[in-house]
Amino acid sequence: MPHSTIDWPELEKAARQAAAHAYVPYSRFAVGAALLTADGRLFTGCNVENASYGLTNCAERTAVYSARAQANMQEVVAVCVYTPTPTPTPPCGACRQVPNEFGPTMQVKLICDGTQTVDTTLDQLLPGAFGPKNLS
Numbered sequence: 001m002p003h004s005t006i007d008w009p010e011l012e013k014a015a016r017q018a019a020a021h022a023y024v025p026y027s028r029f030a031v032g033a034a035l036l037t038a039d040g041r042l043f044t045g046c047n048v049e050n051a052s053y054g055l056t057n058c059a060e061r062t063a064v065y066s067a068r069a070q071a072n073m074q075e076v077v078a079v080c081v082y083t084p085t086p087t088p089t090p091p092c093g094a095c096r097q098v099p100n101e102f103g104p105t106m107q108v109k110l111i112c113d114g115t116q117t118v119d120t121t122l123d124q125l126l127p128g129a130f131g132p133k134n135l136s
Contacts, residue, residue, distance in 0.1 A: 011080035018044035038075035060095035076103035
């Protein structure tokens with residue numbers, strides 16, 4: 001799906017709204033993600049922290065897992081990630097690797113409380129990614 005046909009304002013709004021549902025009693029860093037599937041459906045996710053920090057789940061992964069669990073999602077074409085920061089914050093390594101399974105060339109937009117945005121693709125954020133092709 002070309003970048004110009006993605007309803008970015010809708011994804012941005014959904015990502016910001018998803019952040020409002022984050023469970024972040026430790027970091028207070030509420031992240032929201034909204035992804036668009038190849039068949040045009042939108043799914044959101046937020047980060048959910050845990051007292052055992054290693055069990056925390058990030059917004060991007062929550063969105064991917066929700067889309068797969070709720071709708072048998074096969075492919076993601078775009079994701080928008082909101083962070084409550086003055087400049088956009090890139091996703092962690094796990095939040096690059098997990099979406100790679102369902103859309104290695106997906107469009108990525110990073111937004112924040114400031115005016116700056118980052119428009120990129122997942123393969124630019126995760127060059128040389130390990131994926132299903134490596135298991136063939």
